[in-house]
Amino acid sequence: MPESDDDLNLVPQPVDRDLFGEDAVLVDAVRRYGGEPHLGRLRDLGRQAGSPRALRWAEFVDANPPRLRTHDPFGRRVDEVEYHPAWHRLLQAGVRAGLTAGPWEAGADGAAHVARAAALLVWSQLETGHTGALTSSYAAVPGLRCDQALEKVWLPRLASRAYESSLRPPAEKLGSLAGVAVTERQAGTDLRTTTTVASSEPGGPVEGGETYRLTGQKWFCSSPMSDVSVVLAHTPGGLTTFLVPRVLDDATRNTWRLLRLKNKVGQRSAAAAEVELDDTWGVLLGDEGRGLRILTDIASATRLDGVVTSAGLMRAGVVRAVHHARHRQAFGSALIDKPLMQNVLADLALESEGATLLAMRLAAAVDAGESDFLRVAVPIAKYWVSKRAIAVLAEAMECLGGNGYVEEHGVARVFRDAPAASMWEGTGSINALDVLRAMSMQPRSMEVLLGEVDRGRGADQRLDSAMDEVAGFLQAAAREARRDPGAVEGGARWMVERLAVVLQAALLVRYAPAPVSSAYLATRVAGGGGALFGTLPVGRRSTQVIVDRALPG
Numbered sequence: 001m002p003e004s005d006d007d008l009n010l011v012p013q014p015v016d017r018d019l020f021g022e023d024a025v026l027v028d029a030v031r032r033y034g035g036e037p038h039l040g041r042l043r044d045l046g047r048q049a050g051s052p053r054a055l056r057w058a059e060f061v062d063a064n065p066p067r068l069r070t071h072d073p074f075g076r077r078v079d080e081v082e083y084h085p086a087w088h089r090l091l092q093a094g095v096r097a098g099l100t101a102g103p104w105e106a107g108a109d110g111a112a113h114v115a116r117a118a119a120l121l122v123w124s125q126l127e128t129g130h131t132g133a134l135t136s137s138y139a140a141v142p143g144l145r146c147d148q149a150l151e152k153v154w155l156p157r158l159a160s161r162a163y164e165s166s167l168r169p170p171a172e173k174l175g176s177l178a179g180v181a182v183t184e185r186q187a188g189t190d191l192r193t194t195t196t197v198a199s200s201e202p203g204g205p206v207e208g209g210e211t212y213r214l215t216g217q218k219w220f221c222s223s224p225m226s227d228v229s230v231v232l233a234h235t236p237g238g239l240t241t242f243l244v245p246r247v248l249d250d251a252t253r254n255t256w257r258l259l260r261l262k263n264k265v266g267q268r269s270a271a272a273a274e275v276e277l278d279d280t281w282g283v284l285l286g287d288e289g290r291g292l293r294i295l296t297d298i299a300s301a302t303r304l305d306g307v308v309t310s311a312g313l314m315r316a317g318v319v320r321a322v323h324h325a326r327h328r329q330a331f332g333s334a335l336i337d338k339p340l341m342q343n344v345l346a347d348l349a350l351e352s353e354g355a356t357l358l359a360m361r362l363a364a365a366v367d368a369g370e371s372d373f374l375r376v377a378v379p380i381a382k383y384w385v386s387k388r389a390i391a392v393l394a395e396a397m398e399c400l401g402g403n404g405y406v407e408e409h410g411v412a413r414v415f416r417d418a419p420a421a422s423m424w425e426g427t428g429s430i431n432a433l434d435v436l437r438a439m440s441m442q443p444r445s446m447e448v449l450l451g452e453v454d455r456g457r458g459a460d461q462r463l464d465s466a467m468d469e470v471a472g473f474l475q476a477a478a479r480e481a482r483r484d485p486g487a488v489e490g491g492a493r494w495m496v497e498r499l500a501v502v503l504q505a506a507l508l509v510r511y512a513p514a515p516v517s518s519a520y521l522a523t524r525v526a527g528g529g530g531a532l533f534g535t536l537p538v539g540r541r542s543t544q545v546i547v548d549r550a551l552p553g
């Protein structure tokens with residue numbers, strides 16, 4: 001028997017890390033896009049996210065999912081969700097770090113979205129159930145732009161770094177959170193089939209505009225305890241968005257019946273509720289009939305967060321896999337020195353770096369107001385990065401061997417959480433189809449995207465050829481769309497995948513060292529890799545550089 005467990009080839013806990021500072025790719029991206037003034041705060045957040053305390057919060061909220069409490073002990077309807085205290089610690093820390101408010105604050109600078117995206121990429125490595133509430137609060141703000149009166153009321157509340165969980169009139173609270181409730185039993189994608197209805201009833205106890213009564217059911221509301229929710233309903237003028245507060249101006253509770261909480265695969269910390277509205281008070285957001293347009297702005301911000309959190313989850317998986325391989329020995333040496341393990345880790349690290357670069361490029365585009373680029377690049381990135389995260393996490397889990405499959409190691413939880421980003425706010429196919437829609441309705445967006453890709457031209461012949469190929473099939477698709485739209489639709493995933501890979505490659509040739517970009521080009525662009533990870537056709541010198549860059553030893 002060994003003297004102690006310390007002699008037993010057991011991997012140390014990966015705690016007390018700086019999840020921001022040790023991510024060179026992310027730090028460089030923040031600097032590149034003008035985020036230098038935010039580096040200090042990001043380092044603080046990185047250390048907090050890597051602390052044993054925060055890791056315990058993440059474990060607690062997963063192991064203690066929220067509970068629905070429909071009535072008080074005397075039989076009064078309360079419709080509350082009870083969360084573990086760690087849920088509130090996580091939310092409080094996220095709100096304080098500016099994950100809801102940062103870019104919307106009065107003094108926000110020109111890199112505020114970049115700083116927020118970097119912070120979310122770091123913080124989502126902890127736990128992504130609670131980040132859904134942070135995302136919907138951040139994403140609700142662009143939806144308010146259409147309505148000056150409501151923006152005046154709600155922007156200061158959402159642009160606050162104070163978190164208060166209590167159900168009180170929003171005007172009395174230091175800060176608010178917002179949710180989104182649009183999906184119905186029969187309508188998640190095709191929102192035209194929404195059955196919730198709203199009828200005008202002026203003078204209701206809701207501030208900020210014209211009041212209505214809403215009746216219907218919502219099927220998937222991730223943040224049912226939010227102070228306010230964006231709700232979609234039919235009015236005589238067509239599909240319309242409303243702000244529905246949980247607590248009314250007279251301090252009574254709005255009707256917001258929580259029927260059930262869903263038993264989900266992952267993100268078990270979050271309460272995804274089925275909600276009944278019954279003569280529920282709401283205030284008109286924008287004009288009647290403009291609901292789907294307003295939701296588009298909210299969806300774009302939500303999808304961007306899907307890209308950022310997926311990049312964060314990939315990073316979490318890569319860090320855990322490299323950490324394990326560095327500290328675990330087999331057949332006389334550390335796993336990380338085994339050529340095949342190194343190939344697997346390098347392949348995962350490539351995917352993670354490409355995702356981080358793309359996520360941060362999108363955030364910089366938000367700061368710069370590049371709306372044409374975002375129109376098409378966000379659904380492309382959401383489609384690709386959120387799906388790749390699932391594959392990366394599965395492989396990262398295997399790098400830990402059987403331990404990876406055990407819940408208490410944490411990677412299994414991250415793996416379970418990963419698919420949510422691909423489904424929420426537009427599934428994979430819906431994002432792919434959205435790219436087609438952008439091509440036909442806003443052709444300029446595709447021109448801008450190709451211009452962005454072209455900035456990588458001349459660095460590598462493989463990329464140049466791929467760019468020409470992409471431009472060629474886009475032209476062919478535009479021609480074919482006039483003749484047989486169904487044929488183009490059927491090829492949407494293939495086309496969007498190719499666009500995503502070329503876009504990531506164009507960023508990598510500009511911003512990553514040669515071993516990284518070259519291995520990416522050889523496999524993802526030129527088709528020299530396999531279908532699974534660990535199939536890089538490059539030597540050990542390259543794989544070593546890639547792995548050391550991902551996580552310095």
Ligand SMILES: Cc1cc2nc3c(=O)[nH]c(=O)nc-3n(C[C@H](O)[C@H](O)[C@H](O)COP(=O)(O)OP(=O)(O)OC[C@H]3O[C@@H](n4cnc5c(N)ncnc54)[C@H](O)[C@@H]3O)c2cc1C
Nearest residue numbers: 180181182183187188189220221222420423424425427429
């Ligand atoms: C973790 C999580 C959190 C969520 N949070 C919220 C929330 O807070 N608020 C909210 O309102 N909703 C929320 N949702 C719901 C989510 O937005 C919907 O589930 C999603 O939009 C899909 O709608 P659906 O489930 O009705 O699927 P459906 O619309 O039934 O679609 C089923 C499948 O058909 C595919 N499909 C649909 N149309 C086409 C087409 N034309 N061509 C090809 N394929 C097609 C879709 O891609 C999908 O794969 C959440 C979902 C998840 C998983």
